[in-house]
Amino acid sequence: MTLYQLSVFIENKSGRLSEIISILAEAGVDIRALSIADTTDFGILRLIVNDVDLAVNVLKANDMAVSKTEVIGIKLKDEAGSLASVLSALTKNGVDVEYSYAFITHSKANACVVVRVEDNAEAIRVLKENNFDLVEVIE
Amino acid sequence: MFFQKDIETMPRAALKELQLERLKAAVGRALATPLYQKKFAEAGITPEKIKSLDDLKHLPFTYKADFRDNYPFGMFAVPMKDIVRIHASSGTTGKPTVVGYTKGDLDVWSDVVARLAVAAGATADDVAQISFGYGLFTGALGLHYGLEKIGATVIPISSGNTEKQLMLMQDFGTTLLVATPTYAMYLSESAKEAGVLDKLKLRIGLFGSEGCTPGMRARIEENFGITATDNYGMSELMGPGVSGECIERNGLHIAEDHFLAEIIDPKTGEVLPEGETGELVVTPLTKEALPVIRYRTGDITSLNTDVCKCGRTHARMAKVTARSDDMLIIKGVNVFPSQIETVLISIDHISPHYQLEVRRVNFSDHLTVVVELADGSLLERFQELEALRAEIHHKLRTVLGIDAKIKLVSPKTIERFQGKAKRVIDLRDKT
Structure with missing residues (x-):
């Protein structure tokens, strides 16, 4: 994950x-x-x-x-507000993002973002619960 | 212009007689301390064996480390009730070098400072602004008492606050400035920029606690329209006043009735013939509180005993331009690379390799300590690297008393040395 x-x-x-x-x-x-x-x-x-x-x-x-x-990669729709929804889901659940930056993959026209958090397991739980798509392997 | 003409122009034969008599007494006082009882026993020397000044060479040396080993008061030869003043300077490790004075010592100290002030042209009419930092260091109070002794008006402003320095210089009519040459330079440039040079009455500069190149002195003299002289000393021997230039400015006259000077080969410890260049070794002859025998100053110079044009018979030492060890003087503070090494070794995540860069920016000394990261363990959070840098800075300031800039570099970027490491890059005469 x-x-x-x-x-x-x-x-x-x-x-x-x-x-x-x-x-x-x-x-x-x-x-x-x-x-x-x-x-x-x-x-x-x-x-x-x-x-x-x-x-x-x-x-x-x-x-x-x-x-x-270990950091978490999240696939995003390339549209306004998609990063905001990720960050607000994490924040609401008490997961602080230490830093974050953009990321590309070879697949589709998705945007990707990397987030570095203190507790990866908790962040993954929150992201999955909110139906976000995680980058699992680098293609 | 003399403060104690009889002494300052004493024929050398009579001066040597006085020195011998005082040396015997000084050895007697030193032997009241366990340190010298031990040193003399180890050297197999008893005071009776001192029959001429030439016998001085048989006496043991004293090192800066002796002060550290006897911290704080172990070298004092009189009861604390007779000690009226304590000073301290930076030591080779965390502990400062502590020195003490009796009333008699302070009297001698102010005499020798008064001599160099008068030799530079100072009189009771002068208004002296002392821009050395006051505190544990000997510089400010040494000049303070000496200038008071000749009746000058002393302004103990201490260092820093350049605007106020220039304001008081104008308002109080300062005629004599006591400062490090770098600070004097900075003040003179600031006065020039502020356009107040023509409002100043300065005529004399007494510079000390660090070396001054002729070029730098010429520029300060031109800016301020003054005549400047250098003086020399160190707390282990007394403080400023060990030697000072007269207006001839052809070497610094050592107050030889109080300080017996030798030049030795720093490697062998052998005394060198007169006129040769080597390490200055000084035996204070009259100190009561803290007798010191043959102190290794680490300063490289030579002595000239020809009578000076000014009439003084006391030997002149050449300006100190080198050290026999790796001591650096940064903003007047003694800094040994070994002190820095000790601090760095106590800190995690960095390697024991380092480099010191000394620069002069705006006429002020700046030390940069270049430190290698040992590995990538602190890269997760930027704050961890900043915290490491802050920790190094803080520990160095605690030990050295100066603010060093800390520059972190990748592993193995600092040159490795097979033999003696060259850890210091002094760019001060180049920048």
């Missing part, structure tokens, strides 16, 4: 993002979602990729600080 997300520490210096993405490209890793949170000095790059373990290995081999966590 969950997806693996990679978090990579990224120094705020010229060429750093490009370097990380090139390492993944050379290893044949396909990136499906990407988000960066940053301050003036550093940031954290969040990635959803087709082959998590391969990505972790190549990044570690290149001395990157990297971690792997």
Whole structure:
């Protein structure tokens, strides 16, 4: 029910993002979602990729600080209000979203969103109860 | 211009006689403490063996670490009822270096400071603004008492609050500024920007607690229209007043009736011939509260005993431009990389590799500590990384007393060294 997300520490210096993405490209890793949170000095790059373990290995081999966590991917209708309904269902049930970003799959014309929450099991329960469609595997 | 002309121009032969007599007494006072009883016993030396100044070389050295090991009052040679003042400076580990003074010590201290102030041209007519930070450090109160002693009007404004500094400078008619050269530079640039330079009566600058390059001094002098001299000292020896420039500005006159100076090879500990460059070792000759024998200052300099054009016979030391250890002076605060290392090792999620970058921004020193993340364990939440950075910053401030900027970098980005690590990048003379 969950997806693996990679978090990579990224120094705020010229060429750093490009370097990380090139390492993944050379290893044949396909990136499906990407988000960066940053301050003036550093940031954290969040990635959803087709082959998590391969990505972790190549990044570690290149001395990157990297971690792997479970997040939830939700399929949405590509129309106004669909993200709002997901977030309000979670909020109503006391599930706080720590961060969220958009995501693409090869299927149909659906939009997808990744959410990072404290309690994945509870979030999944709430989402299923509200008939939301979860992304189970990366195609 | 002399404060104690007889002493300051004493023929060297007579000065040496005085030094020998005082050295014997100083050793006697030192031997009242367990530290020196032990040191002398280990060196196999008894006071009777000191027959000439040349015998000084047989006496044991004192290190900054001795202060730490005897924290806080273990090196005091008099009962606490006779101690009238305590000062402290940053130590090599978490504990500060503590020093104490008797009334007699404070009297000597103000004498030696008064000498360097007068040698720089100060008189009872001067209005002296002391822009050193007051507190445990010796700088501000050292200059304060010395300037009061010559009858100058002292304004103990302390450091910071530049607008108020400039306001009082104008309103009180300040003629003499005591500051670190970097702060003096900042004040002078601020005064220039504010367009108040022509309203100032400044004529003398007494700079200390950190080195000053000739270029920087020239610029401050030009901005303010003053003559500036450097002075030197450290709390372990007394505070400022160990030496100071006269208006000839051709070396800093050591107050040799109170401080016996040697230059040694820092590696072998051997005394070097006069004129050679090495580590300055100082034995205070008259201190009562805290006798110190052969203190290793870590400062690299040389001595010149030729009589100065000003008439003073006391030896001049060259400006200190290097250290025998890796000590950094940042905003006048002594910082050892080992202190930073100790702090970093106590913190999780980072590696023991680090680099220190010192820059000068707006005439003020800035320390950046570059720290490697050990792994990706804190990447789940941005706040965790920020909290790590805050923790490092806070712990460093507790130990060093300065605010360092913390820069986190990826694992293994800091260069690894096979031999002695080069952890410090000092960009101050370049920026």
